[in-house]
Amino acid sequence: MQQATELEGAWRTTDGQGNEVVMLVQDGFMTFARFNQQNKQFLGTTGGTYTLSNGRFEFKYEFNTIDSTQVGTSTSANYRLKKDQWILSRDGLTDTWNRINESNSNSPLAGTWRITGRERDGQMNTMRPGPRKTLKVLSGTRFQWIAFNSETGQFSGTGGGTYTAENGKYTENIEFFSRDSSRVGMSLSFNFEVKDGNWHHSGQSSTGAPVNEIWSRISKD
Structure with a gap:
């Protein structure tokens, strides 16, 4: 458990073409997003649950935009933590991730967080757990939202970047967006409150539509 806690937060590396790859690890769930912010290119994302045991890291795919056939399968690697680096080794290859200072x-x-309530026509509708999921993974300074189906492998969309949450105001600064690259560089602000362990999120979307949602930590499922 202590090892898992040590991994929580945000990590960064680059791929062979110099594109940024950001990993977020929270509540036993992790996401990887590859993108080029300067060119407003979203290049792919994957994510799922993970376990650690005796220097071994095991990851189970819940979504993968590059190869959806991997959804439901697992992969493993040896790992070690060295100061602010997380080193993964598998099949003679080594990946080094650097912790983002938060x-x-x-x-x-x-x-x-998983969306569990959304207001429509003036009424808050409860959303029951199932294979179709919309999650938000937040480290101390970074966020990524993902919509997917963990049974079929269908992927609906994602976006992410940095955020602040202070004095009841939650602001996202978008660095990648799978559906519309013109959103990159935008900032969106919402009202927020954590009440009874749930995140109450309200305001207006980028299109001006009203938003009123409730999100619950997956650790409470």
């Missing part, structure tokens, strides 16, 4: 963050929203 020491100044005290975000009340760090965690992995």
Whole structure:
């Protein structure tokens, strides 16, 4: 458990073409997003649950935009932590991830959240757990939302970047967006409150539509 806690947060590396790859780890769930912010290119994402045991890292895919046939399968690697580096080794290949410094963050929203309520026509509708999921994974300073079906492998969309959550105001600064690259560089602000362990999120979407949602930590499922 202590090892899993040590991994929580945000990590960064680059691929062979110099594109940024950001990994977020919270509540036993992790996401990987590859993108080029300067060119407003979203290049792919994958994510799922993980376990650690005796220097071994095992990851189970819940979504994968590059190869959806991997959804439901698992992969494993040896790992070690060295200061602010996480080193993964498998089949003679080594990946080194560098921790993103979030020491100044005290975000009340760090965690992995699942949407459980959405207002429509003036009424809050409860959304029951199932294979279709919309999640938000937040480290101390970074976020990624993902919509997918963990049974069929269908992927609906994602976006992410940095965020702040202070004095009841939650602001996202978008660095990648799978559906519409013109959103990259935008900032969106919402009202937020954590009440009874749930995240109440309200305001207006980028299209001006009203938003009123409830999100719950997956660790409570």
